[in-house]
Amino acid sequence: MMRRSESTPLWCQFLLTGVVSLSLLPLPLQAGEEKQIILNDVPTVILDAIQKQFPESDVISANIEIEDNGDEIYEIQGTLKDKRKFEYDTFANGEVQEIEVEFPEYMVPEAVMKAIEKKLPGFTPTYIEASHSKSMKVISYEFEGMMGDKKLDIDVSADGSKIEIADS
Structure with a gap:
Protein backbone atom coordinates (compact mmCIF):
# COMPACT_ATOMS: atom_id res chain seq x y z
CA MET A 1 0.00 0.00 0.00
CA MET A 2 1.29 3.44 -0.94
CA ARG A 3 1.87 5.79 1.96
CA ARG A 4 1.34 9.42 1.67
CA SER A 5 3.82 11.77 3.18
CA GLU A 6 2.59 13.68 6.18
CA SER A 7 4.52 16.76 5.08
CA THR A 8 3.06 16.96 1.53
CA PRO A 9 -0.59 17.92 1.22
CA LEU A 10 -2.78 15.37 -0.53
CA TRP A 11 -3.78 17.83 -3.30
CA CYS A 12 -0.07 18.34 -4.18
CA GLN A 13 0.44 14.62 -4.46
CA PHE A 14 -2.52 14.32 -6.86
CA LEU A 15 -1.27 17.27 -8.91
CA LEU A 16 2.23 15.78 -9.15
CA THR A 17 0.82 12.38 -10.14
CA GLY A 18 -1.24 14.03 -12.91
CA VAL A 19 1.73 16.00 -14.25
CA VAL A 20 3.93 12.89 -14.32
CA SER A 21 1.16 10.89 -16.03
CA LEU A 22 0.64 13.57 -18.72
CA SER A 23 4.37 13.76 -19.40
CA LEU A 24 4.32 10.07 -20.35
CA LEU A 25 1.73 10.59 -23.13
CA PRO A 26 3.09 10.81 -26.68
CA LEU A 27 3.10 14.31 -28.13
CA PRO A 28 1.12 14.88 -31.32
CA LEU A 29 3.20 14.93 -34.49
CA GLN A 30 4.35 18.30 -35.78
CA ALA A 31 4.71 19.36 -39.42
CA GLY A 32 7.47 17.39 -41.14
CA GLU A 33 7.51 14.64 -38.52
CA GLU A 34 6.61 11.05 -39.22
CA LYS A 35 5.78 8.03 -37.11
CA GLN A 36 5.94 4.37 -38.08
CA ILE A 37 2.65 2.52 -37.63
CA ILE A 38 1.63 -1.11 -37.87
CA LEU A 39 -0.15 -2.20 -41.05
CA ASN A 40 -3.32 -2.99 -39.07
CA ASP A 41 -3.60 0.76 -38.34
CA VAL A 42 -3.73 1.66 -42.05
CA PRO A 43 -7.32 2.37 -43.16
CA THR A 44 -8.76 -0.47 -45.26
CA VAL A 45 -9.64 1.96 -48.07
CA ILE A 46 -5.91 2.65 -48.54
CA LEU A 47 -4.84 -1.00 -48.54
CA ASP A 48 -7.65 -1.83 -50.98
CA ALA A 49 -6.53 0.97 -53.32
CA ILE A 50 -2.94 -0.32 -53.27
CA GLN A 51 -4.13 -3.86 -54.00
CA LYS A 52 -6.17 -2.54 -56.95
CA GLN A 53 -3.28 -0.39 -58.28
CA PHE A 54 -0.57 -3.04 -57.72
CA PRO A 55 -2.33 -6.44 -57.52
CA GLU A 56 0.79 -8.55 -57.07
CA SER A 57 2.64 -6.24 -54.71
CA ASP A 58 3.76 -6.79 -51.14
CA VAL A 59 3.07 -4.10 -48.56
CA ILE A 60 5.98 -4.00 -46.11
CA SER A 61 5.66 -0.99 -43.81
CA ALA A 62 3.71 2.17 -43.13
CA ASN A 63 4.08 5.51 -41.45
CA ILE A 64 2.13 8.71 -40.96
CA GLU A 65 3.65 12.08 -41.83
CA ILE A 66 2.26 15.50 -41.04
CA GLU A 67 2.54 17.99 -43.92
CA ASP A 68 3.35 21.68 -43.40
CA ASN A 69 -0.37 22.52 -43.80
CA GLY A 70 -1.32 19.98 -41.09
CA ASP A 71 -2.60 17.26 -43.44
CA GLU A 72 -1.98 13.70 -42.26
CA ILE A 73 -0.45 11.54 -45.00
CA TYR A 74 -0.19 7.76 -44.89
CA GLU A 75 3.03 6.58 -46.55
CA ILE A 76 2.86 2.89 -47.42
CA GLN A 77 6.06 1.17 -48.56
CA GLY A 78 6.22 -2.05 -50.51
CA THR A 79 7.66 -3.98 -53.43
CA LEU A 80 6.20 -4.68 -56.84
CA LYS A 81 6.13 -8.09 -58.52
CA ASP A 82 9.46 -7.27 -60.24
CA LYS A 83 10.98 -6.38 -56.81
CA ARG A 84 11.13 -2.61 -57.43
CA LYS A 85 10.26 -0.52 -54.37
CA PHE A 86 7.23 1.74 -54.21
CA GLU A 87 5.76 4.26 -51.80
CA TYR A 88 2.05 5.03 -51.93
CA ASP A 89 1.27 8.39 -50.27
CA THR A 90 -2.38 9.03 -49.52
CA PHE A 91 -4.80 10.84 -47.26
CA ALA A 92 -6.84 8.78 -44.76
CA ASN A 93 -9.84 8.78 -47.13
CA GLY A 94 -7.77 7.06 -49.85
CA GLU A 95 -7.21 10.14 -52.02
CA VAL A 96 -3.77 9.73 -53.58
CA GLN A 97 -1.19 12.44 -52.97
CA GLU A 98 1.67 10.75 -54.84
CA ILE A 99 2.94 7.33 -55.87
CA GLU A 100 6.70 6.86 -56.04
CA VAL A 101 8.19 3.88 -57.87
CA GLU A 102 11.85 2.86 -58.12
CA PHE A 103 13.07 3.15 -61.72
CA PRO A 104 16.18 1.63 -63.27
Whole structure:
Protein backbone atom coordinates (compact mmCIF):
# COMPACT_ATOMS: atom_id res chain seq x y z
CA MET A 1 0.00 0.00 0.00
CA MET A 2 1.29 3.44 -0.94
CA ARG A 3 1.87 5.79 1.96
CA ARG A 4 1.34 9.42 1.67
CA SER A 5 3.82 11.77 3.18
CA GLU A 6 2.59 13.68 6.18
CA SER A 7 4.52 16.76 5.08
CA THR A 8 3.06 16.96 1.53
CA PRO A 9 -0.59 17.92 1.22
CA LEU A 10 -2.78 15.37 -0.53
CA TRP A 11 -3.78 17.83 -3.30
CA CYS A 12 -0.07 18.34 -4.18
CA GLN A 13 0.44 14.62 -4.46
CA PHE A 14 -2.52 14.32 -6.86
CA LEU A 15 -1.27 17.27 -8.91
CA LEU A 16 2.23 15.78 -9.15
CA THR A 17 0.82 12.38 -10.14
CA GLY A 18 -1.24 14.03 -12.91
CA VAL A 19 1.73 16.00 -14.25
CA VAL A 20 3.93 12.89 -14.32
CA SER A 21 1.16 10.89 -16.03
CA LEU A 22 0.64 13.57 -18.72
CA SER A 23 4.37 13.76 -19.40
CA LEU A 24 4.32 10.07 -20.35
CA LEU A 25 1.73 10.59 -23.13
CA PRO A 26 3.09 10.81 -26.68
CA LEU A 27 3.10 14.31 -28.13
CA PRO A 28 1.12 14.88 -31.32
CA LEU A 29 3.20 14.93 -34.49
CA GLN A 30 4.35 18.30 -35.78
CA ALA A 31 4.71 19.36 -39.42
CA GLY A 32 7.47 17.39 -41.14
CA GLU A 33 7.51 14.64 -38.52
CA GLU A 34 6.61 11.05 -39.22
CA LYS A 35 5.78 8.03 -37.11
CA GLN A 36 5.94 4.37 -38.08
CA ILE A 37 2.65 2.52 -37.63
CA ILE A 38 1.63 -1.11 -37.87
CA LEU A 39 -0.15 -2.20 -41.05
CA ASN A 40 -3.32 -2.99 -39.07
CA ASP A 41 -3.60 0.76 -38.34
CA VAL A 42 -3.73 1.66 -42.05
CA PRO A 43 -7.32 2.37 -43.16
CA THR A 44 -8.76 -0.47 -45.26
CA VAL A 45 -9.64 1.96 -48.07
CA ILE A 46 -5.91 2.65 -48.54
CA LEU A 47 -4.84 -1.00 -48.54
CA ASP A 48 -7.65 -1.83 -50.98
CA ALA A 49 -6.53 0.97 -53.32
CA ILE A 50 -2.94 -0.32 -53.27
CA GLN A 51 -4.13 -3.86 -54.00
CA LYS A 52 -6.17 -2.54 -56.95
CA GLN A 53 -3.28 -0.39 -58.28
CA PHE A 54 -0.57 -3.04 -57.72
CA PRO A 55 -2.33 -6.44 -57.52
CA GLU A 56 0.79 -8.55 -57.07
CA SER A 57 2.64 -6.24 -54.71
CA ASP A 58 3.76 -6.79 -51.14
CA VAL A 59 3.07 -4.10 -48.56
CA ILE A 60 5.98 -4.00 -46.11
CA SER A 61 5.66 -0.99 -43.81
CA ALA A 62 3.71 2.17 -43.13
CA ASN A 63 4.08 5.51 -41.45
CA ILE A 64 2.13 8.71 -40.96
CA GLU A 65 3.65 12.08 -41.83
CA ILE A 66 2.26 15.50 -41.04
CA GLU A 67 2.54 17.99 -43.92
CA ASP A 68 3.35 21.68 -43.40
CA ASN A 69 -0.37 22.52 -43.80
CA GLY A 70 -1.32 19.98 -41.09
CA ASP A 71 -2.60 17.26 -43.44
CA GLU A 72 -1.98 13.70 -42.26
CA ILE A 73 -0.45 11.54 -45.00
CA TYR A 74 -0.19 7.76 -44.89
CA GLU A 75 3.03 6.58 -46.55
CA ILE A 76 2.86 2.89 -47.42
CA GLN A 77 6.06 1.17 -48.56
CA GLY A 78 6.22 -2.05 -50.51
CA THR A 79 7.66 -3.98 -53.43
CA LEU A 80 6.20 -4.68 -56.84
CA LYS A 81 6.13 -8.09 -58.52
CA ASP A 82 9.46 -7.27 -60.24
CA LYS A 83 10.98 -6.38 -56.81
CA ARG A 84 11.13 -2.61 -57.43
CA LYS A 85 10.26 -0.52 -54.37
CA PHE A 86 7.23 1.74 -54.21
CA GLU A 87 5.76 4.26 -51.80
CA TYR A 88 2.05 5.03 -51.93
CA ASP A 89 1.27 8.39 -50.27
CA THR A 90 -2.38 9.03 -49.52
CA PHE A 91 -4.80 10.84 -47.26
CA ALA A 92 -6.84 8.78 -44.76
CA ASN A 93 -9.84 8.78 -47.13
CA GLY A 94 -7.77 7.06 -49.85
CA GLU A 95 -7.21 10.14 -52.02
CA VAL A 96 -3.77 9.73 -53.58
CA GLN A 97 -1.19 12.44 -52.97
CA GLU A 98 1.67 10.75 -54.84
CA ILE A 99 2.94 7.33 -55.87
CA GLU A 100 6.70 6.86 -56.04
CA VAL A 101 8.19 3.88 -57.87
CA GLU A 102 11.85 2.86 -58.12
CA PHE A 103 13.07 3.15 -61.72
CA PRO A 104 16.18 1.63 -63.27
CA GLU A 105 18.06 4.11 -65.44
CA TYR A 106 17.00 2.42 -68.69
CA MET A 107 13.35 3.34 -67.92
CA VAL A 108 14.10 7.07 -67.64
CA PRO A 109 13.49 8.96 -70.91
CA GLU A 110 16.62 9.81 -72.86
CA ALA A 111 15.67 13.52 -72.86
CA VAL A 112 15.75 13.54 -69.04
CA MET A 113 19.16 11.85 -68.88
CA LYS A 114 20.59 14.24 -71.51
CA ALA A 115 19.26 17.27 -69.60
CA ILE A 116 20.97 16.05 -66.43
CA GLU A 117 24.26 15.44 -68.26
CA LYS A 118 24.09 18.96 -69.73
CA LYS A 119 23.37 20.70 -66.41
CA LEU A 120 25.39 18.41 -64.14
CA PRO A 121 28.17 16.79 -66.19
CA GLY A 122 29.65 13.85 -64.32
CA PHE A 123 26.57 13.19 -62.15
CA THR A 124 26.20 9.43 -61.61
CA PRO A 125 22.79 8.22 -60.39
CA THR A 126 22.75 5.58 -57.65
CA TYR A 127 18.96 5.48 -57.09
CA ILE A 128 16.06 6.79 -59.17
CA GLU A 129 12.37 6.98 -58.45
CA ALA A 130 9.55 8.32 -60.56
CA SER A 131 6.76 10.29 -58.91
CA HIS A 132 3.36 9.50 -60.36
CA SER A 133 -0.13 10.92 -60.16
CA LYS A 134 -3.05 8.64 -59.27
CA SER A 135 -3.38 7.76 -62.98
CA MET A 136 0.28 6.63 -62.91
CA LYS A 137 1.39 9.48 -65.18
CA VAL A 138 4.99 10.40 -64.35
CA ILE A 139 5.11 13.88 -62.79
CA SER A 140 8.82 14.02 -62.01
CA TYR A 141 11.93 12.00 -61.23
CA GLU A 142 13.98 12.04 -58.05
CA PHE A 143 17.64 11.06 -58.39
CA GLU A 144 20.17 10.25 -55.71
CA GLY A 145 23.74 10.06 -56.89
CA MET A 146 27.31 11.23 -56.81
CA MET A 147 29.02 14.22 -58.35
CA GLY A 148 32.67 13.46 -57.81
CA ASP A 149 32.89 12.66 -54.10
CA LYS A 150 29.76 14.64 -53.15
CA LYS A 151 26.34 13.01 -52.61
CA LEU A 152 23.66 14.87 -54.54
CA ASP A 153 19.87 14.64 -54.70
CA ILE A 154 18.12 16.19 -57.69
CA ASP A 155 14.50 16.60 -58.77
CA VAL A 156 13.81 16.60 -62.50
CA SER A 157 10.56 17.37 -64.32
CA ALA A 158 9.06 14.57 -66.40
CA ASP A 159 10.35 16.13 -69.63
CA GLY A 160 13.76 17.17 -68.27
CA SER A 161 13.12 20.89 -68.72
CA LYS A 162 13.48 21.70 -65.01
CA ILE A 163 16.27 20.39 -62.75
CA GLU A 164 16.59 21.35 -59.08
CA ILE A 165 19.22 20.31 -56.59
CA ALA A 166 17.35 19.11 -53.51
CA ASP A 167 18.50 19.24 -49.91
CA SER A 168 20.95 16.39 -49.26
